[in-house]
Amino acid sequence: MVRKNTRTIKPRIREILSKKLPSELVGLLPKHWVQIGDVLILPLREELLPYKNEIAAVYAQVLGVKTVLRKGWILGEFREPHYEIIYGNDPVTIHKENGIFYKLDVSRVMFSPANVKERIRMASIAKPNELVVDMFAGIGHLSLPIAKHCKARVIAIEKNPYTFKFLVENIELNRVQDRMMAYNIDNRDFPGEGIADRILMGYVIRTHEFIPKALSIAKEEAVIHYHNTVPERLMPEEPFRTFRKIAREHGYEAERLKELVIKRYAPGVWHVVVDIKVFKK
Numbered sequence: 001m002v003r004k005n006t007r008t009i010k011p012r013i014r015e016i017l018s019k020k021l022p023s024e025l026v027g028l029l030p031k032h033w034v035q036i037g038d039v040l041i042l043p044l045r046e047e048l049l050p051y052k053n054e055i056a057a058v059y060a061q062v063l064g065v066k067t068v069l070r071k072g073w074i075l076g077e078f079r080e081p082h083y084e085i086i087y088g089n090d091p092v093t094i095h096k097e098n099g100i101f102y103k104l105d106v107s108r109v110m111f112s113p114a115n116v117k118e119r120i121r122m123a124s125i126a127k128p129n130e131l132v133v134d135m136f137a138g139i140g141h142l143s144l145p146i147a148k149h150c151k152a153r154v155i156a157i158e159k160n161p162y163t164f165k166f167l168v169e170n171i172e173l174n175r176v177q178d179r180m181m182a183y184n185i186d187n188r189d190f191p192g193e194g195i196a197d198r199i200l201m202g203y204v205i206r207t208h209e210f211i212p213k214a215l216s217i218a219k220e221e222a223v224i225h226y227h228n229t230v231p232e233r234l235m236p237e238e239p240f241r242t243f244r245k246i247a248r249e250h251g252y253e254a255e256r257l258k259e260l261v262i263k264r265y266a267p268g269v270w271h272v273v274v275d276i277k278v279f280k281k
Ligand SMILES: C[S@@+](CC[C@H](N)C(=O)[O-])C[C@H]1O[C@@H](n2cnc3c(N)ncnc32)[C@H](O)[C@@H]1O
Pocket: 077, 078, 079, 110, 115, 135, 136, 137, 138, 139, 141, 142, 157, 158, 159, 160, 163, 185, 186, 187, 188, 201, 202, 203, 204
């Protein structure tokens, strides 16, 4: 993720746009943005919308990107961004991070800057002899680092056919075809049972609904990286309490190894990951 907030760039952008915009709008220009590969995601306030294309063209020129998107919302089962293209016409890019190539369509596939620490953490989490199952693979956000840097075997499951296309390309781009394979199915239809040493559950809001399936994929002893969104008033007991309750109902004991806050998801709600060791009782 490239964040260019250098001292020279912002004044340069303001200088150019002060000649094109009413003076009262210049102070509302975005001071923060996210660059993924050569695509920029720009948050724009309502007041600036009549000038969105001129503004986007200047940010593109100064920052040297090919396409600019207006930041919107990430919604639905597939966690798809709804971002409007306001400059250029090609939202597909290759983003390089921690030695991994991530090819994606930034306008339609989520790639969160706030998850960078977790992507980097995954690069040293597994041993080469492990079998890792990523139940919500996306474009391989969390499992490409495991295949590439830990050299573990990975099964990556992604339901959205459009995202899956990039997952398959990324496996080849990163030359991990020998140890990473992908399934374009709903993870609840995955046939493997009792096979995984480690399971990634990189999802939010409804992740608890998938705990029984994760347990059926896990070996009798396994580690599960369980992500979910949690109201602050329920922390720190949640989300582990719910995980353990469901695990016990399915004949497993659960031990919390580590818990990390990934990001603020909404006011008073946090995206959390818990590393959990599960044992069949
Ligand atoms: C929020 S993205 C997260 C990607 C990555 N795990 C991360 O944490 O950065 C979740 C992905 O799970 C996929 N997904 C949602 N429900 C699924 C299901 N039942 N089976 C397989 N994939 C699913 C979505 O299409 C999306 O690409």
